[in-house]
Amino acid sequence: MSLFKIFDVAGSGMSAQSLRLNTVASNMANADSVASTPEAAYRARQPLFAAVQREMLAGRGAADDDGTGVQVLGISESEAAAPSRYEPGNPMADSNGYVYGSNVNPVDELVNMISASRSYQNNVEVMNSTRQLMQKTLDLGK
Known part of the structure; x- marks a missing residue:
């Protein structure tokens, strides 16, 4: 694997983690x-x-045309039931007085955000280390 391939892999990882952060x-x-x-x-x-x-x-x-890295397959939606609350005064209430909330768990989302952020940072470090390695390799030829 050439050093340039590392940029492709890390770049696709950064793109994937960016999508993950946007989803969160x-x-x-x-x-x-x-x-x-x-x-x-x-x-x-x-x-x-x-x-x-x-x-x-x-x-x-x-060989430089291969597709190595992270591929986004799509976005899935949770199958968990939507929680219901009895709020007859809410304008969104159904005929029985219930509203249905999101099934998002904020704690899980915060953990997911921290994980995605750290993964993104790790990919940035990989790119920076590779850049430094390439620079030092070029300096050897001087």
Whole structure:
């Protein structure tokens, strides 16, 4: 693996963690939202990732064209039930006086945010270390 490949892998990891942080922010922004039906209530979302390591076969393409890194497979929604609260005075209440809240757990989201932030920082460190290694390698030729 060339040193330039490390930039590709770390860059895809940073992109994935950025998406994860945006998803957490969306979940946190909607944590206190309510709806008039359980189907309309906001559901917590989580990105789905996969590690990708595809190398091109000899003669079919350059080795630098492989797709190594993190691939985003999509965004999944939580299947947990939407909690209901009896609030007959709420304008969003159904005919029985219930509103349905989001199934977002703020504590889980904060843990997820810290984890994504640290993973992003680790990828930045990998890129910085690789850059320094390349610079020192070039300095050897002087």
